[in-house]
Amino acid sequence: MRMTRVxxxxxxxxxxxxxxxxxPYLAWVAKIPLxxxxxxxxxxxxxxxxxxxxxxxVGNAPCSWGSLEFEGLENEPVGYxxxxxxxxxxxxxxxxLGDWGYMPTAPDALRAELRQRAVTMLGAFVPVALSQAEAQxxxxxxxxxxxxxxxxxxDQTHEPFLVLADDNGTVQERxxxxxxxxxxxxLDEAAWRVFARGAERIAAAVRDETGLATVFHHHCAGYxxxxxxxxxxxxxxxxxxxxxxxxxxxxVYGAGGRAEAVTExxxxxxxxxxxxxxxxxxPAVAQRARDEGWDxxxxxxxxxxxxxxxxxxxxxxxxxxxxxxxxxxWVTVEQDVLPxxxxxxxxxxxxxxxxxxxGL
Numbered sequence: 247m248r249m250t251r252v253x254x255x256x257x258x259x260x261x262x263x264x265x266x267x268x269x270p271y272l273a274w275v276a277k278i279p280l281x282x283x284x285x286x287x288x289x290x291x292x293x294x295x296x297x298x299x300x301x302x303x304v305g306n307a308p309c310s311w312g313s314l315e316f317e318g319l320e321n322e323p324v325g326y327x328x329x330x331x332x333x334x335x336x337x338x339x340x341x342x343l344g345d346w347g348y349m350p351t352a353p354d355a356l357r358a359e360l361r362q363r364a365v366t367m368l369g370a371f372v373p374v375a376l377s378q379a380e381a382q383x384x385x386x387x388x389x390x391x392x393x394x395x396x397x398x399x400x401d402q403t404h405e406p407f408l409v410l411a412d413d414n415g416t417v418q419e420r421x422x423x424x425x426x427x428x429x430x431x432x433l434d435e436a437a438w439r440v441f442a443r444g445a446e447r448i449a450a451a452v453r454d455e456t457g458l459a460t461v462f463h464h465h466c467a468g469y470x471x472x473x474x475x476x477x478x479x480x481x482x483x484x485x486x487x488x489x490x491x492x493x494x495x496x497x498v499y500g501a502g503g504r505a506e507a508v509t510e511x512x513x514x515x516x517x518x519x520x521x522x523x524x525x526x527x528x529p530a531v532a533q534r535a536r537d538e539g540w541d542x543x544x545x546x547x548x549x550x551x552x553x554x555x556x557x558x559x560x561x562x563x564x565x566x567x568x569x570x571x572x573x574x575x576w577v578t579v580e581q582d583v584l585p586x587x588x589x590x591x592x593x594x595x596x597x598x599x600x601x602x603x604x605g606l
Contacts, residue, residue, distance in 0.1 A: 305340025308341070340365060341366075353399055375416065429474075473514070498557075531552070581594075
């Protein structure tokens with residue numbers, strides 16, 4: 247058994263020919279005795295003392311090149327071939343799948359694209375309107391389809407995540423008030439339970455069909471945006487089924503722009519974090535969005551998610567926390583931009599240079 251992410255254990259296994267019933271991991275988190283966790287922590291410290299350090303690897307994602315899941319956006323994103331070439335050229339080793347259909351969905355074709363560039367597939371973002379019970383069946387089908395593709399193209403170094411999210415940007419009130427959500431805009435208790443049960447059912451189906459883990463992506467312009475909303479979903483879901491991907495930029499923006507919110511989240515959700523997205527948040531843009539009442543898309547268009555190191559997220563502190571808590575896995579850089587915005591390759595290069603400057 248090897249420690250992989252924050253507080254998460256899984257069995258080591260080869261990828262080729264793996265049965266869908268060889269189900270690892272996250273379910274064990276809540277069941278591991280504290281004494282065993284302490285022993286594991288001691289062994290980690292012993293390894294570090296002997297010069298053996300867990301490695302955090304760095305990926306990027308199609309959203310940094312303008313490939314987003316939202317419908318009706320103007321312009322087209324950079325093609326996947328160019329995106330992958332630029333990702334490798336700027337020194338990233340992993341990618342997410344992007345919106346369904348952005349990359350090839352035939353396993354052999356996608357596997358070939360990844361292998362020829364030595365790129366690891368890290369996960370797939372699947373939006374589902376979880377607060378609507380009638381949308382969950384089709385959402386589950388989408389999640390299983392994406393997870394099957396992930397499982398078929400994964401390499402032996404990493405089991406990708408099914409990254410589940412709300413169908414963000416589709417509810418007018420939440421989209422219009424992203425970054426300044428108030429409690430009266432939240433789900434009521436009945437809707438929360440519909441949402442949570444749907445997330446659990448999808449995660450269980452993904453696990454049973456593919457053996458892959460599901461992590462939930464909190465996201466502005468959806469029903470899980472603020473720190474309290476993230477906490478509520480974690481309270482209502484089984485930690486053996488639903489983990490958390492902590493997205494630093496979305497968390498800060500959803501917390502009203504408080505820079506300290508990310509370090510608070512690391513402590514608050516330590517036992518649920520399975521995966522991390524490194525995204526920055528430009529405080530002046532976030533404040534202007536609040537003052538002028540911009541919706542989510544206007545804030546993104548004005549650069550609320552800026553290049554790493556230019557915003558308010560304390561990435562050295564985040565990295566130190568991950569290292570001190572034996573995080574062993576991937577961080578994925580995401581600089582959400584609308585299609586046609588900026589110069590994605592140059593931003594990817596500068597983001598990677600910044601991470602190298604802080605020791606990653």
